Structure formats: C-alpha cells, structure tokens
Amino acid sequence: MSICTLPKRALAAAVIATLAACSTVAPYQAPKVEIPTHFAGASDASAQQSAWQVATPADATPRGAWWTVFNDSELNTLEARIDVSNQSVRKALANLNQARALTDYQRAGFLPTITAGVAQDRYRTSANKEGSSLAGKTIPDYAVGVSATWEPDVFGRIRDEVTNASANAQASAADVESVRLAMSAQLAVDYFDLRTLDAQKQLLDASVQAYADALRIVQNQQRNGAIDASAVAQAQTQFDSTRTQARDIDVNRTQLEHAIATLIGEPASIFSLPAAHTSFTLPTIPPGLPAQLIERRPDIAAAERRVAAANAQIGAAHAAFFPNLVLSATAGLESSFFAPWLSAPSLFWSIGPQLVGTLFDGGKRTATLHGATAQYDGTVADYRQTVLVAFEQVENNLSALQALADESVTQQRAAQAAQQALQLTTNRFNAGAVSYLDVVTSQTIALTNERDAVVIEGRRMDASVRLIQALGGTWSDMH
Known part of the structure; x- marks a missing residue:
C-alpha cells in the first residue's frame, strides 16, 4: 500500500x-400550551384583528418606537436614550455576544x-x-x-452541542428584546407618573394661593369683628395642610426623576426634567388574538429556546455512552x-x-443524563409558566383599562359637581348663611376630587403602557 x-x-x-x-435524542418539539380563543378582557370582537404585527416568529424583531402612540415629544427623546445608555440593555447585549461566541466555539468542533x-x-x-x-x-x-x-461526529454529540449553544444564543437575543421592552416600558410609566404629579402639584399650588387669599380675607373679617377666631383657625389649617401636600409631591417627583435618570444611563445628580403641564393622549390598543401573543412576547420566545437547548443537551449526554x-x-x-x-x-x-470509549466511570454519565433530563423538565415548566403569566398580564391590564375608563367618566362628573358645590357654598358664606367651616369642607372635597381625576388619568396611561408591554410591544400602525 x-x-x-x-x-x-x-x-x-x-x-x-x-x-x-x-x-441520539428524539427530534425537538415545542411544549404544548393551552391557548384561549380570545382575551376575556377584550370589549370588542373587532379589536381582535390585525392592528398588531403578526410574524413567525416576531419575538426577535425590534419592538419599534411604540411609545410614539402617546404623542409626547419629551417621552420620545428620553426613550431614544434607552438603547444607547441603559446599562441593563448593554449587559443583555454583552450576554448575547458571549452566547454567540460559544456557538462559534462549538461549531468549530466539526472541523479538524x-x-x-x-x-x-x-x-x-x-x-x-x-x-x-x-x-x-x-x-x-x-x-x-x-x-x-x-x-x-458519528453519534451527533458535536451537533447536539452546537444546537444547544445556538438555541441559547437565540434565547439571549430574545432576552435583549425583553430587556429593551421592559426598560422602555418602565421609563414610560415613570414619565407618566411624574407628569401626573406635575398636574397634582399645579392643582395644589393653585389651591395654596386661593387658600392664602381666603386666609387674609377671614383675618380681616376677624379684625372687623364680623367672624370669630374659629374661622381663621380653619382657614389657617386648610392653608398649611395643602402646603404640606404640595411639598410631599416634590419629594415623590424627585424620586421619579432620579429613576428616569438611571434608566437613561445618567447620574441622578446632574439630571433634571422641568415640570410641565401635559395633556395625556390615550391610545386605542387592539389586543389581537391570544395565539399571536406566543409569537410576539420575547420572554416566551426565550423560554421556548431554552427548552430546545435543554433537549439538545440530553442528546449530548446520550452521546457520551458511545465511543x-x-x-x-x-x-x-x-x-x-x-x-x-x-x-x-x-x-x-x-x-x-x-x-x-469509557467502560466504567462510576455512574457519572448516567448522572449527567439524569441531570440533563431534569433540566429539560424544568425549562418546560418555566416555558408554560411564562405563557400563563403573559396571559395574566394582558387580562389584568385589559380589565384595568376598562374599569379606569368607567372611573374616569364618573370621577370627572364628581369633580364638576364638587366645584359647583364649592361655588354655591362660597356664595352662601358671603351672604352670611353658612359658617366658614362649610366653605373649608367644600374646598377639601373639590380639591380631593380634582386630584382623584388626575390620578385616574395617570393610572390609565400606566395601564396602557403595561398592556403594550404585555402584548409584546410590537405596534404595526406606527409612523
């Protein structure tokens, strides 16, 4: 030869x-999950149609600038900084690059x-x-x-290891989109909460000014002997109490401002967001079909890819029994x-x-196989739990939006009625028909109802953001 x-x-x-x-392992199949035919909280069957993107898969696609549906230029500017400066997003990208490098490392096993x-x-x-x-x-x-x-690769060990690494890399890519979506949603919630506090502060500041004027009036009336000292004490209490509430708003607003700074990757000490009066734009959000949720949610995709990776790991563990x-x-x-x-x-x-080939190893390979199988079972449970939580989040926010819409209507009526009652009570006090205590009571009721109306609008904005996040964040009608 x-x-x-x-x-x-x-x-x-x-x-x-x-x-x-x-x-040496059976072909992979995604775990079965129970998917409802519709969302229970969707109020209109027509809202189940195609306003949301439908793709297979749609989990790794960028979520898009979904926040622009709120028509707030300040929010748009802040959101643009998430991808660039948010440290959680940068860590997720680093994990993705690491997972891709591991895939290349395993794929090199096919070559000499x-x-x-x-x-x-x-x-x-x-x-x-x-x-x-x-x-x-x-x-x-x-x-x-x-x-x-x-x-x-006679028994498929290298192929299974490559499949495992590749599936984990795909899961990491979905993790990046999930972190992006979570960070941008949290920024939107913090921003709307801050603007809600701005609106409340505006109400309180106006009330403080009105109560200060009222206090001066009753003090003059007391000096003239028209009223007794109790009316002055009531006016003073009203004035100081409202000033305290306004100061407490400042504390909460500062904390939200610091949270926004952290989300956009800027030190809280040098970041500031000037107060502004913002008229909220509440978008209409069609939830789509429940089956589409499985395609859109990046966290569901990540969980499913980890099931595939665990399945491939079982194959690699099986291959260890062969020479x-x-x-x-x-x-x-x-x-x-x-x-x-x-x-x-x-x-x-x-x-x-x-x-x-290994003839005896004291049961190491068997233990490794059992461990890989148990890991697979755990990832299946994680996947199904992630799906259940996704449906829970969608239903919670759909229900919240419906309830808050009804609350907004009734609360606006209550605020208007309280203002009318305050005006009538003030007129009667000026005519000497009632005491100043009645005026103070009417002022308190009016201010409370106005603040409640503002808070409800802020909660509606938060629920809208959370619903978009729960639905996967992919909005198809954006320009």
Whole structure:
C-alpha cells in the first residue's frame, strides 16, 4: 500500500462516518400550551384583528418606537436614550455576544484541529545503559512537524452541542428584546407618573394661593369683628395642610426623576426634567388574538429556546455512552544534525484512526443524563409558566383599562359637581348663611376630587403602557 493511498482511504472513511452521524435524542418539539380563543378582557370582537404585527416568529424583531402612540415629544427623546445608555440593555447585549461566541466555539468542533511546531533539543543517554549504541553520548535533535486531529461526529454529540449553544444564543437575543421592552416600558410609566404629579402639584399650588387669599380675607373679617377666631383657625389649617401636600409631591417627583435618570444611563445628580403641564393622549390598543401573543412576547420566545437547548443537551449526554472516533495525522522532518535536516531521509509521518470509549466511570454519565433530563423538565415548566403569566398580564391590564375608563367618566362628573358645590357654598358664606367651616369642607372635597381625576388619568396611561408591554410591544400602525 502506497503512502498516498493511506490519507485518501482515511478521508473517505471519515466522510462516510460523518454522513452517517445521527443524534441520539428524539427530534425537538415545542411544549404544548393551552391557548384561549380570545382575551376575556377584550370589549370588542373587532379589536381582535390585525392592528398588531403578526410574524413567525416576531419575538426577535425590534419592538419599534411604540411609545410614539402617546404623542409626547419629551417621552420620545428620553426613550431614544434607552438603547444607547441603559446599562441593563448593554449587559443583555454583552450576554448575547458571549452566547454567540460559544456557538462559534462549538461549531468549530466539526472541523479538524491543526498544529505545527519547531523544536531543538539536546539529550544524553546514560553511559551505564547496556545494549544502547547511544550510551554516554550527547545527541542534538532538530525537528519540525505538523499534526492534525479530527473527530467525526458519528453519534451527533458535536451537533447536539452546537444546537444547544445556538438555541441559547437565540434565547439571549430574545432576552435583549425583553430587556429593551421592559426598560422602555418602565421609563414610560415613570414619565407618566411624574407628569401626573406635575398636574397634582399645579392643582395644589393653585389651591395654596386661593387658600392664602381666603386666609387674609377671614383675618380681616376677624379684625372687623364680623367672624370669630374659629374661622381663621380653619382657614389657617386648610392653608398649611395643602402646603404640606404640595411639598410631599416634590419629594415623590424627585424620586421619579432620579429613576428616569438611571434608566437613561445618567447620574441622578446632574439630571433634571422641568415640570410641565401635559395633556395625556390615550391610545386605542387592539389586543389581537391570544395565539399571536406566543409569537410576539420575547420572554416566551426565550423560554421556548431554552427548552430546545435543554433537549439538545440530553442528546449530548446520550452521546457520551458511545465511543469517540478520532482521526490523526502527523508529518515532519527530524535530524540529529542541522545540515541534512531538510533532506528526504529526515521525513517522518504517521496516520491512523483511534476509537476510544469509557467502560466504567462510576455512574457519572448516567448522572449527567439524569441531570440533563431534569433540566429539560424544568425549562418546560418555566416555558408554560411564562405563557400563563403573559396571559395574566394582558387580562389584568385589559380589565384595568376598562374599569379606569368607567372611573374616569364618573370621577370627572364628581369633580364638576364638587366645584359647583364649592361655588354655591362660597356664595352662601358671603351672604352670611353658612359658617366658614362649610366653605373649608367644600374646598377639601373639590380639591380631593380634582386630584382623584388626575390620578385616574395617570393610572390609565400606566395601564396602557403595561398592556403594550404585555402584548409584546410590537405596534404595526406606527409612523
């Protein structure tokens, strides 16, 4: 057999072995989950249609600038900084790059490993070694060589490891979108909460000014003997109490301002968001079909990809019970003298397969397989739980929006009625028909109802943001 024939036959055997490679685990199928036909909280069947993007899959696609449906330029400017400066997003991107690098590392297992080296040694054989022609001599050794090893994926171990790493990388990509969506939604909620406090502060500041004017009036009336000191005490209490409420608004607003600074990656000490009176734009959000939720939610996609990765890990654990086939080849030049080093007689080479299997390991492979199976069962449970939580979040926010819409209507009526009652009571006090206590009571009721109306509008905005987040954040009608 010629030297040239050996590599050809070995290569042919390796190709045949690779083509015959098979995974030792059953083909992957996504776990079954129960999907309702409609959202219970959706008030209109027509809202179940195609306003939301439908794609297979749609989890890894960018969520888009969904916040622009609120028509707030300040919010749009803040949201644009999430991708650039938010540290949670940057950490998720780093994890994704790490997962992709691991996939490339595992995929390299399909290819041979080639090494090369040059060595120069001197060694001396013992003079007391009998029967050796080199006894007592110092011998130089010059060598250069190339070695190649390749493990054909006969039982699918490498393929399963690549599948595992690839699925984990896909899960990391979905994690990035999930973090982006969570951070942008939290920023929107904090922003609307801050603007709600601005609206309440505006009401309180106006009330403080009105109560200060009223206090001066009753003080003048007391000096003129028209009323007693109790009316002044009541007016003073009303004034100071409202000023305290206004100061408490400042504390809460500052904390929200700091939270927004952290979300956009800026130190709280140097960030400020001026107070502004904002008219909220409440968007109409059609929830789509429940089946589309599975496609849109990045956290559901991440959980499903981790199930696929765990399934592939079972295959890799199964493959450990089979032997490994390794093909190796080495060639080079070696000589005890430098002069003839590059001549043909200095050539050496070796080539051949090696089949190695573990006969006994004390149950390590069995334990590894059991662990991989248990991990798979855990990821299936995580996936199904994620789906259940997703439906819960959608239903919660649909129900909240419906309830808050009704509350908004009745609260606006209550605020208007309270203002009318205050005006009538003030007129009666000026006519001497009632005491100032009645005025104070009417003022308190009016202010409370106006604040409640503002708070409800803020809660509606928060619920809208949370609903968009729960639905996956992909909005198709944006411009």
